[in-house]
C-alpha cells in the first residue's frame with residue numbers, strides 16, 4: 001500500500017473535514033465551552049484538536065505500521081487452540097499501537113478516560129484504519145459502539161467498572177446478537193436468560209445460557225448479549241428480549257472460530273454461555289427495540305466507514321498499478337476503458353464518502369441534542385439519523401464492493417494473485433454488505449422511512465444549500481421530482497411491493513442526495529464541479545431506469 005499518511009494524502013477526506021463538516025454546530029451541542037472540564041476555548045480549537053489527531057497519530061500509524069503488517073495478518077490469521085483464540089503477531093502489535101496512541105476510547109467521555117471526540121472524527125479514523133487493514137477496524141471500530149451503548153444505557157456502576165478499561169484498550173468488546181436461527185430476524189433470538197435462577201439481591205445478577213454464533217471478537221472482555229428474558233408464550237418476538245453485559249470468564253466458552261473468506265485478522269467466534277453471570281442493561285423487554293437498535297445504528301455507520309476505507313485502498317492501488325503497468329507500449333491508464341474505470345472509481349468513492357459523512361454529522365447532532373435534552377431537535381435529528389444510517393451503510397458497502405471488483409479488473413491476472421493487495425481487499429470487502437444487516441435489510445428500513453416522508457425536508461434542505469451551477473442543479477431537481485413521484489406511488493402499495501423495489505427507490509434517493517451534496521462541495525472546491533458533472537451525467541439514465549422499475553415491478557417465480 002503506497003503512502004506516508006493515510007489522512008493527509010486523502011484529499012477528499014481532508015477536504016470534507018476541513019471545509020464541509022459544520023464543526024461549530026457539533027461542538028456547540030457536544031461540548032460545554034466555558035465549563036471547567038471542557039479542554040477547548042472555542043469550536044476552532046476543538047476542530048484543530050480533532051483534525052490534528054486524524055493526521056497524527058491516526059493517519060501516520062495507519063500508513064507506516066498497520067498497512068505494512070496487513071499482508072502478514074491476513075496470511076497467518078487468527079488461530080484457535082484449546083478454547084483460546086491466538087492472534088497473529090502483527091495484530092498484537094497493531095492493538096498495542098492503538099493503545100499506546102490512546103485511540104481505543106475515541107468517543108468515550110473524558111470522565112472515563114476517553115477522548116470524547118465526535119462520531120464524525122471516529123468515522124474518519126475508522127476509514128483511515130480500514131484503508132490500512134480492514135480487519136483491524138473490527139477491534140477499533142467495534143469498541144466505540146459497545147462503549148457508547150454502555151455509556152448510554154448502563155448503570156453508573158457498570159460505567160465505572162468497564163469504560164475506563166475500554167478507554168485504555170485493556171478491555172475490548174463484542175456484541176452477541178446472532179444465533180443459528182436468528183440472523184436478519186433477531187426477534188427469533190432464543191438464548192434464555194435464566195430468570196428462574198435466584199437473583200442475588202445484592203448484585204442483581206442474571207445468568208445466561210445459550211449459543212451465539214458469528215460473534216466478532218467474541219473472545220473479547222466485554223460482551224453485550226441480546227437474550228430472551230421473558231416467557232415466549234407470554235411475550236413473543238422482540239418484546240421478550242433484554243440486553244445484558246457479560247464479562248469474559250470461565251462460563252463463556254469460545255467453541256470455535258470460523259474459517260472464512262476475508263478479514264482474517266478478526267476472529268469470528270461461536271460462543272457458548274454456560275450459566276454466565278450477566279448484568280441487565282436498561283429495562284427488561286427493551287433489548288431489541290431500544291438497545292440493540294441503538295447499538296446497530298452506531299455499528300452500521302462504522303461498517304460504512306470500514307467499506308469506505310477499503311474502497312480508498314482499492315482506488316489507490318489501482319491508480320498506482322495503472323501508471324506502472326504497460327501494454328501495447330504505454331501505461332494501461334491511457335486506454336479509454338481503463339481511464340473510465342479509474343474515473344468512475346474515484347467519483348463513486350467520493351459519492352459514498354459524501355453521504356457517509358453527511359450521515360455522521362447528523363448522528364453527532366442527534367447525540368448532542370439528546371445530551372442537552374433539546375426535545376424538538378432530538379426528535380428531528382433522531383428521525384434523520386435512523387433513516388440515513390442504513391442507507392449510507394448500504395451505499396458505502398455496495399459501492400466498495402464494486403470498486404474492489406474494478407480494482408481486480410485493472411490489475412488483470414495479477415489482481416487474482418495474492419502478490420497484490422487488491423486480492424485481499426476483494427475478499428475483505430465482501431462481508432461489509434452482509435454483517436450489521438445485509439443490504440436487503442438496510443434498504444427495507446430505508447424505504448419504509450422514505451415512504452413515510454422522513455427525508456423530504458432533508459432533501460429540500462440540501463437543495464437550498466446549492467447556489468451555483470444552475471444547469472447541474474436543474475438536473476438534480478428533476479431527479480428529486482421523480483423521487484417524489486415514486487414515493488407518492490409507493491404510499492398506495494403494500495409492504496411486499498415496497499420491499500421488492502426498495503433498492504431502486506432508495507437508489508433514486510441516493511442519487512438526489514449525493515447530487516446536491518456534490519454541488520454544495522463544488523462551491524468550495526473547483527475540482528468538485530467536474531466530479532458533480534460526471535455524477536449528474538451518469539445519474540439521469542439511472543434515475544429513469546429506477547423510476548421504471550419502481551412503477552412497474554415484475555416478480556416472477558421461475559420453475560422450469
Ligand SMILES: Cc1cc2nc3c(=O)[nH]c(=O)nc-3n(C[C@H](O)[C@H](O)[C@H](O)COP(=O)(O)OP(=O)(O)OC[C@H]3O[C@@H](n4cnc5c(N)ncnc54)[C@H](O)[C@@H]3O)c2cc1C
Nearest residue numbers: 175176177178183184214215216268434435436437438440
Ligand atoms: C464475519 C462475520 C462477522 C459477524 N459478526 C457478528 C457480530 O459481531 N455479532 C453478531 O451478532 N452477528 C455477527 N454476524 C452475523 C451477521 O450480522 C449476520 O450474518 C447477518 O446479519 C445476516 O444474517 P444471516 O447470516 O443469518 O443471514 P439470513 O438472515 O439467513 O439471510 C440470508 C439472505 O436472506 C436475505 N433476507 C433475510 N431476511 C430478509 C428480508 N426480510 N428481506 C429481504 N431479504 C432478506 C438476506 O439479505 C440474505 O441475502 C457476523 C457475520 C459474519 C459472517
